[in-house]
Amino acid sequence: MTNVDERIVIEPQVRKHCGPIFFPSSLASPLGTIMGTGTFGLIDTGQLKLLVTAWHVIYGEGGFKEAHTKNSKCRFAFGIGDAPTSISSEGLMAMQVGEDGKRDLVTFDVSDHSGIFEAMGLEFYNLKANRPPKTINNDDRLYFVGFPAKHRVEKEKSVGHARQFFGVKAIVGQTGFCANVKRFGLNETDYGGISGAPCYVVNKNCSIRLVGFATDYTGPLNNLLTFTHVRYIMQNGSVDYMA
Numbered sequence: 001m002t003n004v005d006e007r008i009v010i011e012p013q014v015r016k017h018c019g020p021i022f023f024p025s026s027l028a029s030p031l032g033t034i035m036g037t038g039t040f041g042l043i044d045t046g047q048l049k050l051l052v053t054a055w056h057v058i059y060g061e062g063g064f065k066e067a068h069t070k071n072s073k074c075r076f077a078f079g080i081g082d083a084p085t086s087i088s089s090e091g092l093m094a095m096q097v098g099e100d101g102k103r104d105l106v107t108f109d110v111s112d113h114s115g116i117f118e119a120m121g122l123e124f125y126n127l128k129a130n131r132p133p134k135t136i137n138n139d140d141r142l143y144f145v146g147f148p149a150k151h152r153v154e155k156e157k158s159v160g161h162a163r164q165f166f167g168v169k170a171i172v173g174q175t176g177f178c179a180n181v182k183r184f185g186l187n188e189t190d191y192g193g194i195s196g197a198p199c200y201v202v203n204k205n206c207s208i209r210l211v212g213f214a215t216d217y218t219g220p221l222n223n224l225l226t227f228t229h230v231r232y233i234m235q236n237g238s239v240d241y242m243a
């Protein structure tokens with residue numbers, strides 16, 4: 001397939017399992033009140049329906065917990081459209097079922113709230129029925145959609161999130177996998193906000209298989225995006241560092 005063909009076939013499959021995260025400090029208006037951002041992925045483990053993002057989106061520098069410490073009115077918001085859903089810090093922590101800073105993953109049980117995501121036109125990727133491949137190979141094609149903060153549009157009563165579609169080649173290391181993104185000619189500000197985006201490889205029949213989540217951009221010196229493999233997420237939603 002050409003790059004244009006890839007996007008037409010693959011992006012609709014990928015984008016239905018992800019969405020934007022942002023941290024507004026006002027329920028009245030998002031304009032000028034958003035203190036941080038990220039991307040989430042939705043998976044169904046067979047036991048729980050999970051919202052997954054990068055650990056640093058919640059606990060890292062500039063993450064939700066830091067923003068909430070600076071302003072106790074800050075809330076965790078997610079979704080697409082004019083009426084996103086927001087959760088208090090206490091409500092969010094009550095749903096957390098797994099986290100690991102080394103693997104840079106955090107998981108939240110949203111099983112009781114799946115209808116919210118379905119109303120947004122989103123779906124939970126069935127991890128039990130579609131297990132990830134046992135191995136990832138160099139030059140495997142990886143696809144994901146993120147929501148960079150740079151292109152967010154804040155208005156008085158709404159916020160718009162621009163999707164960014166990526167198709168990259170895998171580079172496999174001893175502890176994980178990454179991708180060289182030099183050819184895109186982008187910089188740190190273009191990648192800010194895509195952390196937590198679910199990443200997929202594509203089968204010969206052009207169906208997607210989840211393999212991990214975007215966790216870091218190493219900067220212009222190396223131009224690498226790093227990913228954490230989905231195998232570290234257990235059926236009960238915990239994150240097992242040794243899996």
